[in-house]
Amino acid sequence: MKKAATLLVLVFLVLHPLFTTIAVPSLIAQSTENGGATQDITPVNIFQEVSDIEREIRVALYDETNTTTPSYSYSGSWTTNVTLIESLLVNAGFEVKRLTAADIDGTNVLRTAFFDVFVMVDNNPRESITREVLDFWRGGGGILGFDGVASFLCYFGVMVPAMLNNHGYGVKWTYQSSMNHTVATRHPISQQSMIGDKFTDNSDWATFDWSSLQSYDYSDEYRMITTTDSGDNWVSTLARDTLTGGRVVHTFGDCNPISEGHDQMIIDAIDWLCPRPKARLVFDYSHRPYFGIDKGDPDLGYDADDRYAYFRDLLVERSYTVDKLFKSPDGNLTTENLAPYDVLLINTPYWNFTAAEVAAVTSWVAEGGGLILLGEVASFSVENTNINYLLSGFDMWLTTTNYVVSPFTTTANTEHPTMETAPDTYYSSGVYVNVTGDAYPLWYHGSYIVNAAQEYGRGRVFLAGDINFIDWFYIVSASNREYAINLVNWLSSGPAPVLLYTDEGSSSSYYRGPVATALNELGIDYYLTFQEKYLNLSLHLQDWYLVIVDNPWYAVYSHHSSFREYIASGGRFLMSSYLVDVFPTDPLWAMLGFEYVADVPDDIPLYIWDVDAPVFNRPHDYGAANFTPTDDIGDMGDNLTVFDNATALAGFTDTPQAGNAAIVLRNDGKTLYNAYLIDQFWGDNDDSTYADNYELWLNEIAYMLRPTISKPADVEYEEGTTGHSIVWNSDSFYPLEYLIERNSDLIAHYPWDGGAISISIDGLAIGTYIFEITVSDRVGYTESDTVTVVVTESITTTTTTTTTITTTMDGTPYDPTLVIVALVGVGVAIVLIVILQKKRNGK
Structure with missing residues (x-):
């Protein structure tokens, strides 16, 4: 029977694919x-990141084998151990790429579009790449340095601006032996530890002198994270959250090994250092502009001044990132190079664009990009002609007519969102602009057009004939500064689904307030407005998926009818205000699901009534029972009675009580109203190391934008x-x-x-x-x-014969031909078995 069995197996192997095909x-x-x-x-x-919002964080890990002391650095023994920290960060879910000095030098690879954090383990950048590292940090990228990197951080003003051109050893930092490194502050970097926890890593590590940092007007940017055994004055982990560049952390150790507890702090530091930009802007250097950002930048017509450095700093202060795009043999304004950016700035390009670049830029704008083009006086004929060529697909161009009077200030404009707090602009010299079709003037000089804009597809374009009006000297003239900021806000938000109005005044700017920070954390495109008039203008300029009104100061009553119209059209609406008592019978309140009861006394807690409501636990799980105000703004809010079309989520009593509601969610989930000002919750009741106002805004916005x-x-x-x-x-x-x-x-x-x-x-x-x-x-x-x-069941009618098709359990019909073949094969196998059996019996 062995031969028969073998034959049966062979028959099965031949026929099995047929049955398999039938069963799929x-x-x-x-x-x-x-x-x-x-x-x-x-x-x-x-x-697998550690923050509330899952994101991809990209780390550039400096892996330079040349460990000789750079000319600017204090002498020391450099180790550059990257193997263990690379494994740590990869296992934490970060994307990590090693970069040598040769990888960085002249390659334009170290950009915020490609990396979020640059890590240096006890090895300072070679002299040839310090400009690239500085560009990355100045543009908003985060820096994590270990031990001897203190030299670079001081000499180039990254950690201590006052130490510019001084490595700082013996003045701001020193090497100090310490067995333990004690957690001194609850901070996002130390969020997994408690004050007093100790990390053991005994050696002579670089430590900063805390008292020497307190004399500066930017001393509030520093946070003492860990200290040495010598006391609270010697800081072995120091964080700086500055407005004029990316965040910076310096910490002890050389990552060989990484001490227990320090590993988690390194992971949390990377997350904290990662920028959450409102938008990404890039300056084009690949066509030899006349002006650049920083003094000494390559490929410029004029490089003696920091021409656009102040403009860059203004943007980074407002949570933008800024890169420089240099000429590359692999292509310049390509689809791939443009893809990471929201705004592209080109000024006076001496090298012309290729047809492929014109097509790529035009397509990029149509998909939502914002383009700033700056020409100059008529003598810059090559540069202006190149700009006009790039504008081939648009409806505006630079003329050859110089300003008839220069310099001049103008107040003549077309009402536009970019004019918010910018009633006038100043120009030094340049040419006028012409428009046709869909392009429109923005500012006039008499009957001449000074600059213009066009909305093209989902994107926007701005054109001016003066490269000086946003440079370091003239941007402070008239309202140029405010206008330049507004311009980038508008250009970067063409496809934005969210309109944010905020008049919160405690933060360094509206762009750094708790609600804007929450939107940045979520990675949501939005347009920001902060004046009542421009709220109304922006509300009607495009369709918005969500409108957020953060209103702790100024009355916006005159626009309540616009809010009602927007909500009635199906829009989502989120508001925090104190004005119900001022306009108690306004029909907006009933539309939101409540009516006014009484004004709220100052400085009382806001209690969570529905602990399972997502706005209190997603994405941030708020563990405290209430929110406690830390700022007395004055009129803080109102008691409300909730209608049947809404639900009270929180109120001013520790248990739900009629007439004491404060956070009201309409039952369709499309409106959410806060009758107690969110912005006053600057404390950290839940001990998360983040401000409670930011966390509540984060959760409420996430809920309104749920899938x-x-x-x-x-x-x-x-x-x-x-x-x-x-x-x-x-x-x-x-x-x-x-x-x-x-x-x-x-x-x-x-x-x-x-x-x-x-x-x-x-x-x-x-x-x-x-x-x-x-x-x-x-x-x-x-x-x-x-x-x-x-x-x-299939009903098949024919005039000849009827064929019955059998189906598998999974629903695929058998092919009758395959069934016949299978049956014939089985028959042949049976005959062969019988013959073999007879032969065996005959023996």
Whole structure:
């Protein structure tokens, strides 16, 4: 029988593929955005960061083998141990790339578009790359330095601006032996530790003299994280949160080994150092502009001054990042180079653009990019002609007519969002602009157009004939400074889904307030306005998915009717204000689901009534029972009675009481009102190391931007017919993944790009199927839908013979030809077995 058994096995191996082919179900899941994906039922785990919002953090790790002392540095023994810290950061979920000095020198690779944090382990940058490292930090990138990197941080003014051109040893820092490094402050960097916890790493490490840092007017930018055994004055981990560059952390050790507890602090430091920009701007150096940002920059017509450095600093102060794009043999204004940026600035390009660059820039603008073009006086004919060539697809251009009078200040303008707090602008010399078609003037000089704009696709373009009006000397003239800031705000928000009005005045700027910081943390594009007049103007200029009104100061009553109109149209609305008592019968309040009861006494806690409400635990799990004000703004809010169309989430009593509501969510989830000013919660009741006002704004915005999914109709079709699918129209501002189950069995699990999702349902057997989809975002919100699919018996009518088709359990019909072949094969096998058996018996 061995031969017979072997033969049966061979027959099975021959026929098995046929049966396998028959049994495969025809079920394909795909996203309509990416065109399809291979089925994968493995759980997706894309991010593993330590912050509330999952994000990709990109780390450049300095891996230079030349450890000789740079000319600017204090002498020391450099170690550059990167293996253990690389493993630590990779295992924490960060994207890490090693870079040598040769990798950085002249390559333009160290940009905030590519990396968030630059890490140097006890090895200072070589002299040839200090400009690149400084550009990265000045543009908003974070820096983490270990031990002897204190020399670089002082000499180039990164940690101590007053030490510029001085390595600072013996003045601001020294090497000091210490067995322990004691946590001195609760801070995002030390959030996993408690004050008094000790990390053991005994050696002579660089430590900063705390008292020597306190004499500066920027001393409030420093935080003492760990101290040595010598006492609180010697800081072995120092953090600086500055407005004029990226964040900076200096810490002890050489990462060989990394002490217990210090490892988690390093991970948290990377997360804290990572910029959360409002938008990303790039200056084009690849076409030899006349002016650059910093003195001595390459490929400039004039490099003797820091021409646009102040402008760059103004933007970084307002949470933008700024890069320089230098000439590259791999291409300059390419689709790939433009993709990471929201705003591109080009001034007086002496080298012309290629046709491919013109096409790439035009397409980039149409997709949402913001373009600033600056020409100059008529004698810059080559440069101005090049700009006009780049503008070939737009409706404006530079003329050859110089300003008839220069310099001049003008107040003549077309009402526009960029004029907020900018009633006038100053110009030194230049040429006028002409417009046609969809382009329009912004500022006039008599009958001449000084500069203009055009909205093109989802993007925006600004054109001026004067490169000086935003340079270091003239940007402080008239309202040029305010106008330049507004211009970038407007240009970077063409495709923005969120309008933010804020008049919070405690922060360094509106762009650094708690609500703007929360939006940046979420990575949401938004347009920011801060004056009542321009709130109304911006509200009507484009469609908004969400309008946020952060209103602790000025009355915005005159625009309540616009708010009502917007809400009635289906828009989402989030507001924090104190003005219900001032206008108690305004119809806006009833639309939001409440009515006025009484004014609230100052400085009382706000109690959480619904602890399960997502606005208190997603993405940040707020662990305290209440919010306690730390600022007395004056009129802090109002007691409310909630209507049946809304729900009270928090109030002014420790248990829910009628007439004491403060946070009111309308039952459809589209409006959320805070009758107690969020901005006054500057404390840290939940001991998270972050301000409570920021956390509450973060959670409320995340809730208002939770994912949505359509509810397609159930499907019924006859067995054997094709072309059937389910399409879910869905969206999310920070999508993560989706999964689909059929009758509770997981059949698809993919990363989600936030777009529509479709799945083929062809080939199912007769029966009823329940398809359930769940989409998830990076914050933790999910949304689900269920579709019932009924497959009925196929009714086939013919005039000759009828063929019965048998189907598998999974619904794919058998091919009758394959069935016949299979049966013949089985018959042959049986005959062969009988013959072999007879031969054996004959022996």
